[in-house]
Amino acid sequence: MRNIEFYAGPRARAHLREYGLRPQDIRAVPAAAGGPKGLILNPLDRYIFGRWLPQSDQVVHLLGASIGAWRMACACLPDPEAALAQLAEDYVTQRYPHRRGKLPEAQVVSKIFGARIGQRLGARAEEVLSSPRYRLHVFTSHGRTLLHRPGRMRAALGYLGAYLSNAASRRALGGFFERVVFSDPRDPLPFPLADFRSQRALLDAANLAPAILASCTIPFALQAVQDVPGGPPGTYWDGGITDYHLHLNYASMGEGLVLYPHFQPRIVPGWLDKAWHKRHRASKLLDNLVVLAPHPGFVERLPNAKLPDRKDFRDLRDDDVGRERIWRVALSESTRLAEDFARVVERGGPIDAQPLP
Numbered sequence: 001m002r003n004i005e006f007y008a009g010p011r012a013r014a015h016l017r018e019y020g021l022r023p024q025d026i027r028a029v030p031a032a033a034g035g036p037k038g039l040i041l042n043p044l045d046r047y048i049f050g051r052w053l054p055q056s057d058q059v060v061h062l063l064g065a066s067i068g069a070w071r072m073a074c075a076c077l078p079d080p081e082a083a084l085a086q087l088a089e090d091y092v093t094q095r096y097p098h099r100r101g102k103l104p105e106a107q108v109v110s111k112i113f114g115a116r117i118g119q120r121l122g123a124r125a126e127e128v129l130s131s132p133r134y135r136l137h138v139f140t141s142h143g144r145t146l147l148h149r150p151g152r153m154r155a156a157l158g159y160l161g162a163y164l165s166n167a168a169s170r171r172a173l174g175g176f177f178e179r180v181v182f183s184d185p186r187d188p189l190p191f192p193l194a195d196f197r198s199q200r201a202l203l204d205a206a207n208l209a210p211a212i213l214a215s216c217t218i219p220f221a222l223q224a225v226q227d228v229p230g231g232p233p234g235t236y237w238d239g240g241i242t243d244y245h246l247h248l249n250y251a252s253m254g255e256g257l258v259l260y261p262h263f264q265p266r267i268v269p270g271w272l273d274k275a276w277h278k279r280h281r282a283s284k285l286l287d288n289l290v291v292l293a294p295h296p297g298f299v300e301r302l303p304n305a306k307l308p309d310r311k312d313f314r315d316l317r318d319d320d321v322g323r324e325r326i327w328r329v330a331l332s333e334s335t336r337l338a339e340d341f342a343r344v345v346e347r348g349g350p351i352d353a354q355p356l357p
Contacts, residue, residue: 002295002297002298002340003294003295003297003298003336003337003339003340004044004292004293004294004295004298004336004337004340004341005265005292005293005294005295005354006290006291006292006344006351006352006353006354007265007290007291007293007353007354007355007356007357008289008290008291008353008354008355008356009251009282009286009287009288009289009290009355009356010287010355011251011287011288012257012258012287012288012289012290012353013353013355015257015288016290016350016351016352016353017350017351017352018350019350020345020348020349020350020351021257021259021290021344021345021351022056022345023052023053023054023055023056023345024055024056024058025256025257026053026056026058026060026256026257026258026259027058027059027060027061027190027253027255027256027257027258028060028061028062028063028190028250028253028256028258028259029048029060029061029062029063029072029075029258029259029260029261030063030064030068030245030246030248030258030260031062031063031064031065031067031068031069031071031072031246031261032065032066032068032240032244032245032246032262032263033065033066033067033068033238033239033240033243033244033245033271034066034067034068034240034244034245034263034309035066035067035218035309035310036067036091036307036308036309036310036312036313036327037067037263037307037308037309038067038068038071038091038263039088039091039092039308039327039330039331039334040263040294040307040308040330040331040334040337041071041261041262041263041334041337042084042085042087042088042331042334043331043334043335043337043338044261044292044334044337044338044341045071045074045075045080045084045261046080046081046084046085046338047338047341047342048259048261048341049075049080049081049084050079050080050081050084051081051342052342052345057133058133058256059133059134059135059187060133060134060135061134061135061137061187061189061190062075062076062134062135062136062137063137063139063189063246063248064136064137064138064139064215064239065138065139065215065238065239065240065243065244065246066215066216066218066238066239066240067091067216068239068246069138069139069211069212069215069216069239070087070117070121070212070216071084071087072136072138073121073128073136073138073208073212074086074087074120074121075134076127076128076129076131076134076136077124077127077128077131078127083120086120087120088331090116090120091327092324092327092328092331093324094112094113094116095320096108096109096112098317100318101317101318102317103221103313103314103317104317106220106221106222106223107223109221109222110213110217110222110223113213113216113222114209114213117209117212117213117216118209121208121209121212122208122209125204125205125206125208125209126205128208129184129185129203129204129205129208135183135184135186135187136183136184136203137181137182137183137184137189138181138182138183138203138208138211138212138215138239139179139180139181139215139239139242139243139246140179140180140181140182140211140214140215140228140231140236140237140238140239141177141178141179141180141236141237141238141239141240141241141242141243142177142178142179142180142199142231142232142234142235142236142237143158143176143177143224143234143235143236143237144174144175144176144177144178144234145158145161145175145176146158146161146176147159147162147176147177147235147237148234148235149234149235150223150224150226150235155219155220155224158176159176159219161175161176162175162176162177162241162272163272166270166272166273167276170195170196170269170270170273170279171196173196173242173270173272174196174197177197177237177241177242178196178197178198178199178242179193179196179197179198179199179242179243180198180199180200180201180228180231180232180236181193181198181199181200181201182201182202182203182207182208182211182228182230182231183200183201183202183203184203185202185203185204188200190253191248191249191250191252191253192249192252193248193249194249195248195249195285196242199231199232201228201230201231201232202230203230204229204230206229206230207228207229207230207231210225210228210229211228211231213225214228214236214237214238214239215238215239216238216239217236217237217238218238218310219237219238219241221310224236224237225237238271240270240271241270241271241272242270242271243269243270244268244269244270244271244273244274245262245266245267245268245269246267247267247268247269247283247285247286248285249285250285250286250287250288250289251284251285251286251287251288252285253288256288257288257289257290258288258289258290259290259292260289260290260291260292261292262291262292262293263293263294263307264293264294265291265293265354265356265357266280266281266357267280267282267286267289267291267356268280280357281357282355282356282357286356289356290353291356292337292341294307294334294337298333298336298337301333302329302330302333303326303329303330304326307330308326308327308330312326312327
């Protein structure tokens with residue numbers, strides 16, 4: 001059975017039919033938020049960054065929100081295969097002390113998770129930011145109005161207001177959040193961010209770990225990050241709130257393709273857009289995008305016939321051993337995605353991709 005599917009925008013489909021997919025074609029790689037779902041892409045990430053993309057030498061922009069920021073930062077390290085394998089191990093084995101039957105407190109999760117990000121990435125920030133060919137861009141959500149400063153009641157009211165505003169329109173969400181992208185100082189993003197209220201800040205050794213922690217800060221599950229160095233002052237939340245799947249203006253880049261290893265074929269703009277299915281449709285902004293996603297039959301063969309997700313933390317909060325066992329099976333099975341992708345690109349020749357849904 002097939003394990004991986006290729007989807008592409010119109011320009012990308014034409015390119016794949018004529019040339020196939022070559023490492024020198026790639027100009028950017030986005031990486032979505034989605035928590036444990038990102039585990040399923042780990043072997044594919046290791047092949048792409050460890051073996052396939054090194055066959056070329058062009059600059060490639062790596063964009064990440066939440067776990068996607070962690071993935072892309074690991075890809076910038078000198079040994080991306082080892083760094084990404086360590087990410088998977090860290091993610092599977094993470095544990096947080098809590099009272100039986102209760103979820104762990106946000107400050108506990110932030111302290112333990114933040115220490116791990118500091119150890120794995122903060123301590124190696126100079127290596128991440130000196131990659132000769134990769135340019136990292138970390139997406140965060142910067143609170144405005146009620147969400148500009150911490151406070152549980154302020155956050156609850158702010159998120160209610162954000163939900164209602166976003167229901168009216170995605171742009172209205174800008175009354176409660178702005179996108180702040182912490183970028184490699186050597187090169188800006190190769191396309192504009194005119195779709196939503198945005199600011200750019202520069203990454204450096206001092207703010208790499210805080211920016212990635214902020215990008216991973218799931219509301220109420222972790223404590224919001226305050227005043228990331230180098231960025232606008234205030235409160236930072238998960239990058240997936242504004243950019244869940246990074247539906248951005250890739251088409252304006254001109255030449256080259258955007259390669260998107262993803263856990264589903266659809267690109268959902270923001271976390272609060274999950275309920276608004278009309279916003280999940282492909283747009284002309286994705287003209288040069290190639291999405292790699294698990295085949296539905298692959299997902300059906302995983303434990304419980306689903307991808308790992310955050311509900312596993314909730315449902316198995318008192319059974320870390322059971323959760324780890326399920327996630328390790330899913331991680332092991334996901335090597336099939338990498339193997340299928342490798343077979344396609346290594347044989348060369350045309351690829352008949354499906355249209356983006």
